[in-house]
Amino acid sequence: MKAVEVIDDLKRRFPNEPEYIQAVEEVLTTIEDVYNENPEFERYNLIDRLCIPDRIFAFRVSWVDDKGKVQNNMGYRVQHNNAIGPYKGGIRFHSSVNLSILKFLAFEQTFKNSLTTLAMGGAKGGSDFSPRGKSDMEVMRFCQAFINELWRQIGPDTDVPAGDIGVGGREVGYMYGQYKKMAREFTGTFTGKGLEFGGSKIRPEATGYGNVYFLLEMLKTRGIDISGKRVAISGSGNVATYTAEKLLSLGAKVVSMSDSDGSIYVPDGLTREQLDYIFKLKNIYRGRIREFAEEYDCQYFEGERPWQRVACEIAMPSATQNEIDGDDARALIANGCIAVSEGANMPSTPDAIREFQKARILYAPGKAANAGGVSVSGLEMAQNSQKLSWTEEEVDNKLKQIMSDIHTQCVKYGTEADGYINYVKGANVAGFMKVARAMMAQGVL
Numbered sequence: 001m002k003a004v005e006v007i008d009d010l011k012r013r014f015p016n017e018p019e020y021i022q023a024v025e026e027v028l029t030t031i032e033d034v035y036n037e038n039p040e041f042e043r044y045n046l047i048d049r050l051c052i053p054d055r056i057f058a059f060r061v062s063w064v065d066d067k068g069k070v071q072n073n074m075g076y077r078v079q080h081n082n083a084i085g086p087y088k089g090g091i092r093f094h095s096s097v098n099l100s101i102l103k104f105l106a107f108e109q110t111f112k113n114s115l116t117t118l119a120m121g122g123a124k125g126g127s128d129f130s131p132r133g134k135s136d137m138e139v140m141r142f143c144q145a146f147i148n149e150l151w152r153q154i155g156p157d158t159d160v161p162a163g164d165i166g167v168g169g170r171e172v173g174y175m176y177g178q179y180k181k182m183a184r185e186f187t188g189t190f191t192g193k194g195l196e197f198g199g200s201k202i203r204p205e206a207t208g209y210g211n212v213y214f215l216l217e218m219l220k221t222r223g224i225d226i227s228g229k230r231v232a233i234s235g236s237g238n239v240a241t242y243t244a245e246k247l248l249s250l251g252a253k254v255v256s257m258s259d260s261d262g263s264i265y266v267p268d269g270l271t272r273e274q275l276d277y278i279f280k281l282k283n284i285y286r287g288r289i290r291e292f293a294e295e296y297d298c299q300y301f302e303g304e305r306p307w308q309r310v311a312c313e314i315a316m317p318s319a320t321q322n323e324i325d326g327d328d329a330r331a332l333i334a335n336g337c338i339a340v341s342e343g344a345n346m347p348s349t350p351d352a353i354r355e356f357q358k359a360r361i362l363y364a365p366g367k368a369a370n371a372g373g374v375s376v377s378g379l380e381m382a383q384n385s386q387k388l389s390w391t392e393e394e395v396d397n398k399l400k401q402i403m404s405d406i407h408t409q410c411v412k413y414g415t416e417a418d419g420y421i422n423y424v425k426g427a428n429v430a431g432f433m434k435v436a437r438a439m440m441a442q443g444v445l
């Protein structure tokens with residue numbers, strides 16, 4: 001396999017899908033050597049079958065807004081690969097959602113889920129519907145209409161969706177409710193459910209906590225203590241807030257957070273009370289991060305991400321894809337950044353990744369660092385099928401162990417001759433090998 005040729009072919013076949021091509025390119029260029037050491041992979045044309053999703057559902061979602069007007073959105077589910085377990089991956093509601101973004105996310109999810117050591121295939125879904133500015137009833141009607149189309153394609157052993165951008169506990173609750181009504185069954189078909197109806201302890205926290213656990217493993221390789229370190233976080237949603245919470249509990253300083261309108265800068269670090277304010281602002285009042293700056297009289301950079309002006313040792317991008325470009329990466333390094341651990345999926349552009357690796361700083365790609373979320377989703381599925389509920393401590397301990405195992409796999413497959421751990425390569429090779437072997441064993445499907 002020549003990665004360049006496969007990528008050129010995909011570009012020709014899918015010319016308007018830049019995010020998908022970007023994600024595929026990152027994986028193929030790092031697994032090329034390992035792939036070519038296994039000639040049987042090529043005989044089975046494994047790479048083509050792994051790059052192209054098993055199937056994609058696309059549908060119109062029609063719903064009625066509070067003014068009685070009929071609204072139409074697009075809905076999608078990309079079932080990428082189920083070689084090692086049922087399709088599994090979140091649902092994103094955001095105005096930017098399109099097939100390219102969902103295909104990249106489903107592709108990434110396949111390798112991430114493989115890394116977790118749990119039995120989950122890869123999928124992703126979503127809609128260009130944005131919950132921002134919508135009433136609860138509008139969100140509910142949209143979720144119900146979305147599931148009316150999708151429910152036949154998902155199920156506890158078929159495809160298990162969860163949350164992502166714009167889809168939190170509220171949206172999962174509405175979607176699960178409608179699924180339950182249509183399918184006439186109470187099974188673990190969604191994860192991220194409320195605790196009262198099958199949700200797992202620590203699931204809301206899992207992506208953020210898991211990212212911090214992964215960061216601690218990375219820092220350990222260089223004997224660095226997290227306490228007192230300044231951390232810039234982007235986003236102020238699920239992943240960002242629980243990342244911040246765990247960091248504060250470990251004595252680190254969270255100096256920045258953001259939303260799609262701008263970022264705040266708090267050089268001495270957020271207090272617990274301030275973080276609680278952000279939590280309420282985003283989840284209860286559904287407000288903007290600018291309102292935090294007004295409340296606490298701190299610096300606010302309208303329309304800017306945290307990376308250019310903030311002095312920090314650690315960056316944890318936790319908003320969206322391609323939010324750190326080459327210039328941002330150079331600014332971060334110049335301002336003293338020694339570690340980047342990705343809460344979001346593909347937040348760094350290829351240029352930014354090159355800069356981090358060239359500077360030999362610690363750099364963990366999302367598919368390793370943010371795998372804690374889907375890992376606890378996997379634990380939620382296990383609890384649901386046994387009709388059991390584990391304690392917070394049990395789930396947290398399992399999460400820590402999984403993140404440590406993922407780190408070990410990255411070290412095993414990613415350590416370079418000079419001792420530098422290339423986490424991108426490590427995660428891609430480890431994730432790929434398991435899926436590839438399972439696909440080989442199951443024949444051409």
Ligand code: NDP
Nearest residue numbers: 164165166207235236237238239259260319320344345373
């Ligand atoms: P949320 O919707 O809870 O929060 C998203 C945050 O990112 C918000 O602050 C939002 O700002 C900001 N944001 C979203 N889109 C953009 C954009 N285009 N530009 C700038 N800021 C933006 O989502 P999550 O916290 O769940 O997800 C964040 C990231 O983490 C995503 O990349 C997701 O794929 C990834 N992830 C999430 C997991 C989970 O368990 N939830 C698991 C693994 C990865 P605003 O409010 O202005 O829209």
